[in-house]
Amino acid sequence: xxxxxxxxxxxxxxxxxxxxxxxxxxxxxxxxxxxxxxxxxxxxxxxxxxxxxxxxxxxxxxxxxxxxxxxxxxxxxxxxxxxxxxxxxxxxxxxxxxxxxxxxxxxxxxxxxxxxxxxxxxxxxxxxxxxxxxxxxxxxxxxxxxxxxxxxxxxxxxxxxxxxxxxxxxxxxxx
Numbered sequence: 001x002x003x004x005x006x007x008x009x010x011x012x013x014x015x016x017x018x019x020x021x022x023x024x025x026x027x028x029x030x031x032x033x034x035x036x037x038x039x040x041x042x043x044x045x046x047x048x049x050x051x052x053x054x055x056x057x058x059x060x061x062x063x064x065x066x067x068x069x070x071x072x073x074x075x076x077x078x079x080x081x082x083x084x085x086x087x088x089x090x091x092x093x094x095x096x097x098x099x100x101x102x103x104x105x106x107x108x109x110x111x112x113x114x115x116x117x118x119x120x121x122x123x124x125x126x127x128x129x130x131x132x133x134x135x136x137x138x139x140x141x142x143x144x145x146x147x148x149x150x151x152x153x154x155x156x157x158x159x160x161x162x163x164x165x166x167x168x169x170x171x172x173x174x175x
Contacts, residue, residue: 036158039093039175044159046141047175049089050074050126056095056171059160060088061141065131069141072113072124083107088128091137093175095161100138102128 039047048068050058060070068088078086083104091099106127113121132138144150161172 038172039159041093042137043093044175045091045137045139047093047159049092049095049161051087051089051095052085054087054096054098056161059162060126062090062132062139063125064140065134066128068126068128070124070126072109072122073115075107075109075124075126076113076115078104078107080106084129086126088126090132091135095173095175100132102130102132105129 046062048060048062049056050060050068050070058070058074060068060074063069075083075086083106086104087098088102088104089095089098089100090102104126108125108127110121110123113123134140159175161175
């Protein structure tokens with residue numbers, strides 16, 4: 001049985017295959033994941049793309065048909081009058097495809113999140129304007145049970161459309 005746990009906007013899937021290769025790159029203060037592979041359709045059915053005017057800017061994980069888990073730093077520039085501009089795209093590995101879309105009805109940031117210290121309490125819920133319809137490409141993430149020990153050195157698999165690095169900060173279109 002595979003155990004899944006969502007941590008902010010990175011989805012960690014604990015399995016026997018693959019591993020992340022962290023390294024410090026450029027001026028970034030933390031580890032980067034390099035040498036990734038494109039996802040297969042429906043491989044990460046809980047991964048969503050957050051978009052403004054059809055442009056991806058952050059990822060998240062489907063908790064249930066009404067809520068998405070993401071990072072607070074992804075939503076810190078939005079308020080109750082413009083949160084509806086965020087489109088949640090589900091069911092695809094390509095950020096240029098809009099198979100199933102919803103708008104954000106409410107942003108719920110961690111009460112102790114501070115915009116100037118984006119690493120602390122950087123977690124957020126998005127309430128959707130209408131429920132997602134689950135199918136083989138759209139499913140909620142299966143979370144590990146509370147207090148499940150994860151041994152140090154456990155192999156993990158990450159999914160996301162993060163920066164590929166380099167001077168131009170290029171981002172991939174395929175998950």
